[in-house]
Every structure is written in C-alpha cells, then in structure tokens.
Amino acid sequence: MEFKVPTMAELMAAGEEPEILFWVGCAGSYDERAQKITRDICKILHHVGIKYAVLGTEESCTGDPAKRAGNEFLFQMQAMTNIEVLNAYNIKKIVTGCPHCFNTIKNEYPGLGGSYDVIHHTQLIQDLINEGKLKAEGGESFKGKKITFHDPCYLGRGNGVYEAPRKALEVLDAQLVEMKRCKSNGLCCGAGGAQMFKEPEKGKKDINVERIEEALETNPQFIAAGCPFCMTMLSDGIKLKDKEQEIKVLDIAEITARANGL
Amino acid sequence: MLAQIIFLVITLAAIVLFTINLRKIIRNIRLGKSADRNDQPQKRLMTMLRVAFGQSKMVVRPIPAFLHFFVYIGFVIINIEVVEIMIDGVFGTHRIFHGLGGLYDFLIASFEILAFTVWVACVIFLIRRNVMKLKRFSGVEMTSWPKSDANYILITEILLMSAFLMMNAADLKLQLLGSSHYTTAGAFPISQYLVNLLPSSENALVAIERGCWWFHIIGILAFLNYLPYSKHFHILFAFPNTYFSNLEPKGEFTNMASVTNEVKAMLDPSFVPAEAEAGKFGAKDATDLSWVNLMNAYTCTECGRCTSVCPANITGKLLSPRKIMMDTRDRITEIGKNIDQKGAEHQDEKSLLDDYITREEIWACTSCNACVEACPVNIDPLQIIMELRRFAVMEESQAPASINAMLGNIENNQAPWKYSPADRFNWAQED
Numbered sequence: 001m002e003f004k005v006p007t008m009a010e011l012m013a014a015g016e017e018p019e020i021l022f023w024v025g026c027a028g029s030y031d032e033r034a035q036k037i038t039r040d041i042c043k044i045l046h047h048v049g050i051k052y053a054v055l056g057t058e059e060s061c062t063g064d065p066a067k068r069a070g071n072e073f074l075f076q077m078q079a080m081t082n083i084e085v086l087n088a089y090n091i092k093k094i095v096t097g098c099p100h101c102f103n104t105i106k107n108e109y110p111g112l113g114g115s116y117d118v119i120h121h122t123q124l125i126q127d128l129i130n131e132g133k134l135k136a137e138g139g140e141s142f143k144g145k146k147i148t149f150h151d152p153c154y155l156g157r158g159n160g161v162y163e164a165p166r167k168a169l170e171v172l173d174a175q176l177v178e179m180k181r182c183k184s185n186g187l188c189c190g191a192g193g194a195q196m197f198k199e200p201e202k203g204k205k206d207i208n209v210e211r212i213e214e215a216l217e218t219n220p221q222f223i224a225a226g227c228p229f230c231m232t233m234l235s236d237g238i239k240l241k242d243k244e245q246e247i248k249v250l251d252i253a254e255i256t257a258r259a260n261g262l
Numbered sequence: 263m264l265a266q267i268i269f270l271v272i273t274l275a276a277i278v279l280f281t282i283n284l285r286k287i288i289r290n291i292r293l294g295k296s297a298d299r300n301d302q303p304q305k306r307l308m309t310m311l312r313v314a315f316g317q318s319k320m321v322v323r324p325i326p327a328f329l330h331f332f333v334y335i336g337f338v339i340i341n342i343e344v345v346e347i348m349i350d351g352v353f354g355t356h357r358i359f360h361g362l363g364g365l366y367d368f369l370i371a372s373f374e375i376l377a378f379t380v381w382v383a384c385v386i387f388l389i390r391r392n393v394m395k396l397k398r399f400s401g402v403e404m405t406s407w408p409k410s411d412a413n414y415i416l417i418t419e420i421l422l423m424s425a426f427l428m429m430n431a432a433d434l435k436l437q438l439l440g441s442s443h444y445t446t447a448g449a450f451p452i453s454q455y456l457v458n459l460l461p462s463s464e465n466a467l468v469a470i471e472r473g474c475w476w477f478h479i480i481g482i483l484a485f486l487n488y489l490p491y492s493k494h495f496h497i498l499f500a501f502p503n504t505y506f507s508n509l510e511p512k513g514e515f516t517n518m519a520s521v522t523n524e525v526k527a528m529l530d531p532s533f534v535p536a537e538a539e540a541g542k543f544g545a546k547d548a549t550d551l552s553w554v555n556l557m558n559a560y561t562c563t564e565c566g567r568c569t570s571v572c573p574a575n576i577t578g579k580l581l582s583p584r585k586i587m588m589d590t591r592d593r594i595t596e597i598g599k600n601i602d603q604k605g606a607e608h609q610d611e612k613s614l615l616d617d618y619i620t621r622e623e624i625w626a627c628t629s630c631n632a633c634v635e636a637c638p639v640n641i642d643p644l645q646i647i648m649e650l651r652r653f654a655v656m657e658e659s660q661a662p663a664s665i666n667a668m669l670g671n672i673e674n675n676q677a678p679w680k681y682s683p684a685d686r687f688n689w690a691q692e693d
Contacts, residue, residue: 070648203579
C-alpha cells in the first residue's frame with residue numbers, strides 16, 4: 001500500500017487517539033478477496049483524512065459465528081476479551097468492514113460492558129458523501145452502469161440499514177436495479193448463521209445459486225455487496241454460472257474507491 | 263321463557279368451557295422460562311396497534327391482505343351485532359337496539375355488507391387452498407389436520423354469515439308481511455335479494471328466522487370453543503403476541519446471563535456471581551423455551567409466510583419455520599395434557615428436539631431473519647432454532663464436524679479459519 005495503516009498500539013505510543021477505529025474482521029484480515037475490500041476501506045479513510053487506526057494483530061474474532069452456531073461460552077469469551085482491548089484503548093467509535101462484526105459489536109457487546117458508536121462501512125461512506133467529503137470523481141465512471149445491490153441480512157433485516165449502501169451507488173449516477181427480493185424482503189446469500197463454515201444440508205439447490213439467478217434476472221454489469229461472506233457466496237455463484245467475464249461482484253467500498261481513483 | 267333459559271344455559275356453558283381451555287393454554291405458556299418483556303409499554307402498545315390492530319405487516323402481499331382485511335373487520339364489527347343478539351336472547355326481546363332509528367339502519371346495513379364481503383373472502387380463501395392449491399399452504403408440516411382445520415374455519419365462517427343474512431332476509435319478509443313480533447327496523451342491502459327465495463307462509467318464515475338466529479349464536483359460541491384447539495386462536499393472541507414481541511434490532515441475539523457469570527469467573531477468579539441460576543443451556547424440550555416462544559406457538563395461524571421466504575426451505579432443505587412453530591405448540595400441548603392426566607411429575611421420555619424437530623432442520627438455518635420479518639404477528643421462529651442449537655452445542659457437544667472445527671479455530675487462533683493470529687495484519691503489506 002502507498003501509505004502506512006496506523007495501529008492503535010502505535011497511536012497510543014505517540015499519545016494520540018483516533019477519531020474512529022476500523023474493525024477489520026476475520027474475513028477482511030485473512031480472506032484474499034476480502035483483504036482487497038479492507039485495503040479499499042483504508043484507502044477511503046486515508047483519502048478523506050479521517051484519523052483512524054486498526055487493532056492489527058490485537059484484533060480477534062468478535063465471536064459472532066460461535067454465537068450463531070450455539071456456543072455462547074466461546075462467544076462471550078471472545079466478546080469480553082475484545083471489550084477489554086477496546087476499553088483499554090478508550091475506543092468511542094468503530095467502523096466495521098463486515099455486517100456480522102457490526103451487528104455483534106453494536107448490539108451484543110453493550111450488555112457485556114462494551115458500548116461504542118458502531119457503524120458499517122457503507123454508513124461511513126454515506127456520511128462522507130453527505131458531508132461532501134467523498135464524491136465520485138477522479139476515477140472509473142459508473143455513469144449509467146447497471147448495478148444491483150444484494151442486502152446483507154445482518155445489515156438490512158438485522159439492523160434496518162437499507163439506504164446507506166444505495167446512497168453510495170446513487171452518487172455514481174449509476175442505474176440501480178433492484179432484485180425481486182430486496183431490502184426487508186432480501187434473500188440471504190446462504191452464508192449466515194455459521195453456514196459459511198459448513199456444507200449445506202441436503203436440498204434441491206444451494207442458496208447462493210438461487211440468489212445469483214435472481215441477480216442475473218436484473219441483467220447487471222455489477223453486483224454490489226456489503227459483506228465479505230456475501231462476497232464469497234455471490235462470487236462462487238457467478239463462477240458457477242460462468243459469468244465472471246461479464247459481471248463483476250464488488251463491495252460498495254471497492255466501487256467507491258474505484259470511482260474516486262483510489 | 264324456556265327459550266331464554268336454554269339460551270342462558272348454552273351461553274354460560276360455552277363461556278365456562280372456553281375459560282377453562284384458555285386457562286389451560288395460559289398455564290402451558292407459563293411452563294416456559296421467564297423473559298422480561300414489560301419494558302417500554304408505550305412502544306409495545308404502538309407495536310400492537312400497528313401490527314395487530316392495523317395489520318401493517320399484511321400489506322406485503324396485497325391480495326390476501328385485502329381479503330383478510332374484510333374478514334378481520336367483519337369479525338370485529340359484526341361482534342357489535344352479537345351484543346344485540348345476546349341481549350335479545352336473555353330478555354326475549356327482538357332487535358332491542360331498533361330504537362336507534364337511522365343509526366340502527368346504518369349499522370344493520372353495514373353488518374350486511376360486511377357479512378357479504380366476509381362470505382366472498384372466505385369462498386376465495388377456500389378456492390386458494392383447495393382448488394388453486396397455493397404452494398404456501400403445502401409442505402411437510404401441512405398434514406391432514408392443519409389442512410382440515412383451515413377448511414373448518416372457512417366453512418364455519420361461511421355458514422355463520424349465511425345464517426346471519428338468511429335470518430335478516432326472513433325478518434325483512436316478516437316485516438313486509440306486517441307480522442306482529444317483527445317491528446319494522448333495519449336496512450337490508452344484501453338480504454333483500456334473498457327475500458324471493460323464501461317461502462311466503464308466516465310460520466315457515468318465523469321458523470327460518472328463529473332457526474338462523476339460533477344457528478348463528480350457537481355457531482359463534484361453538485366456534486369460540488373451537489379456537490383453543492385451532493390455529494384460528496390467532497384472532498385473540500395476535501394482540502398480546504405483538505405487544506410482547508421483540509423491540510430490539512432483529513440481528514441482536516440475547517446474551518445468556520448464566521454464561522456471563524461463568525465466563526466472568528473464568529477471566530477473573532475474584533469475581534463472585536450475583537445469583538446462580540442453575541439449569542441447562544439452551545433448549546431440549548418445549549419447557550426449556552421462554553414463555554414468549556410458547557405464546558408465539560399458540561399464536562401461529564400456519565399461514566406459511568415464514569416458510570415461503572426461508573432460504574433453506576426455498577432451496578429444498580427440510581427446515582420450515584412454520585413447522586418449528588407447529589411442533590413447539592404440539593409439544594407444549596402434549597406436556598400440558600400429561601400434567602392434566604398423569605400429574606406434574608410425569609416424564610414421557612420425549613422432547614421437542616429429536617422427537618419433533620430434527621438436527622437437520624436446526625442446522626439448515628442461516629439466521630437471516632426472513633421468517634421473523636415475514637410474520638404478520640411478530641412470531642420469532644429463529645429464537646427457538648437458536649435455543650435448540652445452544653443445547654446441542656453446549657450441553658451435548660453435538661454439532662456438525664465442520665462447525666466443531668470452526669469453533670476450535672476461534673478458540674485456538676481467534677478466527678474461524680486455521681490461520682495464525684500473527685498473520686492477521688498481513689493484509690496491510692500487500693497492495
């Protein structure tokens with residue numbers, strides 16, 4: 001990367017505090033495809049000049065997949081360990097790159113002693129657009145391009161965030177086409193509830209195939225995602241349908257970074 | 263006089279029987295674990311008014327919403343007429359409210375129009391279920407009883423409305439004949455068209471009018487007593503169910519307080535838990551669920567909106583949120599019966615998990631909340647699925663092997679995949 005990503009430990013050593021902590025998440029840290037999204041979120045943060053930091057190697061799984069799989073012990077162990085780290089750094093505001101981390105830290109950490117102002121990266125992008133700090137200029141033009149947005153369950157239904165990701169696409173002057181099942185009626189990609197880590201139960205079809213077929217009905221040039229797990233499921237679906245050349249699956253952060261030439 | 267006594271006896275018997283059965287259901291619900299749903303009364307009231315009274319979540323599907331609206335509004339408004347029937351029945355009067363004059367005419371006319379729309383809506387509902395065979399009304403859980411239950415309800419409503427209209431038609435014809443007991447009262451925009459179908463003999467007309475009157479009121483009382491055995495119970499429980507529904511974001515799952523105590527004690531040996539609530543983690547049987555889960559089960563009217571939006575069910579998996587609710591109701595009802603017949607201590611060696619709901623079902627869930635969102639009365643099947651998972655994982659360590667591997671990774675590497683924690687920040691090194 002062209003710039004150094006600051007860590008909390010470094011900031012603390014320098015006696016500084018960030019405006020916002022970027023919670024990367026496990027997928028964003030380890031999954032090759034999701035790492036690109038992580039770097040693009042950093043590029044956006046760097047571009048607008050927000051003082052931010054990441055936890056780096058001090059970050060740890062939020063415990064979300066453990067909780068959804070039914071292991072409340074492991075979840076709370078993870079949560080309390082993370083809360084200790086976050087509170088030690090006096091964290092006030094967090095932006096996450098993943099709706100699952102977003103939901104868990106925002107809703108399930110306060111009861112365990114960790115209360116922060118938590119936003120998802122699409123909400124950050126929306127805020128930056130509203131404040132005039134982020135535009136769609138200097139990069140790739142998405143004007144008139146057909147984009148369909150897949151609502152992540154834990155962002156949409158889970159927390160009622162439907163407009164922020166769409167706002168980020170509107171500013172591109174792109175043609176936003178909605179799938180038949182969208183917003184509160186959106187269809188899951190198939191990865192939630194710890195399904196990401198197991199084979200699906202037996203059935204007629206995989207959920208991501210059902211979803212990608214619906215996305216293809218809108219005849220899009222881009223499928224926009226807001227979650228690293230959805231990204232995996234949708235990308236697999238597109239590969240299966242042999243449409244990788246014509247249709248790109250991109251995260252809202254990647255689209256935003258591209259539009260701004262970052 | 264005899265008629266009045268018979269009427270009183272039947273009405274009182276019906277009310278007593280209904281009260282007994284209602285109390286049994288409430289007792290069964292109270293077999294569930296505690297859950298605090300008494301906060302924010304104002305917000306709860308608004309939710310109930312919007313969702314149950316205002317039918318706000320029905321509009322997602324406009325056709326059934328439209329038809330259901332007429333049946334619902336008919337049910338609510340025509341009950342005003344039942345008040346008159348009750349008073350007439352007890353005091354032997356006829357159309358006691360006729361003194362209201364123009365207002366009475368307006369009321370009777372609106373009851374007639376509503377009765378007719380209810381009649382039409384129920385006929386269409388029957389056609390949707392039995393002729394068009396809509397997919398939503400089928401599925402593994404839709405065995406013969408649930409299907410018959412739905413048809414019994416619709417046929418009963420059609421018969422009740424038919425009796426009401428026929429009674430008015432006979433009354434109107436008797437009024438036109440100048441029959442002594444039948445004072446001129448009411449306006450009959452629908453039943454006026456039935457007048458010509460009726461015989462002209464006064465005795466026959468009185469017999470029809472009285473017959474329909476008795477059929478209508480006994481039918482209503484019988485229907486009231488059918489409710490506790492039927493999915494139709496939702497007409498009552500939709501209200502408390504929405505009032506006590508979850509007000510937090512759907513993505514938020516409860517943090518188990520019993521676990522918090524243990525985890526705190528592990529992380530800090532000096533920690534002394536405030537109160538130790540013994541018991542198992544998660545739910546194996548219906549009584550391990552919360553009373554809210556159990557009330558949800560009694561409120562479910564098996565409409566199948568949840569199952570029709572469930573990604574697992576859509577793609578052919580065994581999971582059906584509607585089945586989760588029906589199984590929970592069947593199981594808690596069975597437990598209630600055991601208590602009544604064999605005493606509170608009786609164990610029948612059965613449980614909700616495995617005897618009703620299989621592991622395959624609970625592990626097919628993506629926790630996407632589509633079922634919760636779709637339910638017109640705010641039922642939460644996901645919470646039951648999660649409680650069953652908690653039992654399987656924390657009490658039995660019975661999770662799919664890949665899930666166990668993922669849990670092991672979180673424990674050892676602080677990530678669901680087998681990567682070294684030292685490599686967590688490597689993403690910043692590349693472009």
